[in-house]
Amino acid sequence: MELLQNALIFLYIVVAGFLVYLVLSQEPRQGAGDMFGGATDLFSTRGVTGGLYRITIILGAIFVLLAFSFRYFQR
Secondary structure, rough: HHHHHHHHHHHHHHHHHHHHHHHHOOOOOOOOOOOOOOOOOOOOOOOOHHHHEEEEEEHHHHHHHHHHHHOOOOO
């Protein structure tokens, strides 16, 4: 049981590290339309960063699930 708990903690730290890396490596949106409430399409094609965006969403979900799983493995 302790081995599983240690593996989850290690996986949690690895996912957190990748999540930080992916968030920092994404390019911010450019344009004055964002500052003044211009029309920007939230679901528009993201090009190269689309894959990073999807991986970030998946890693975020894994991060939350791992955080909730620690409730069942208390020391």
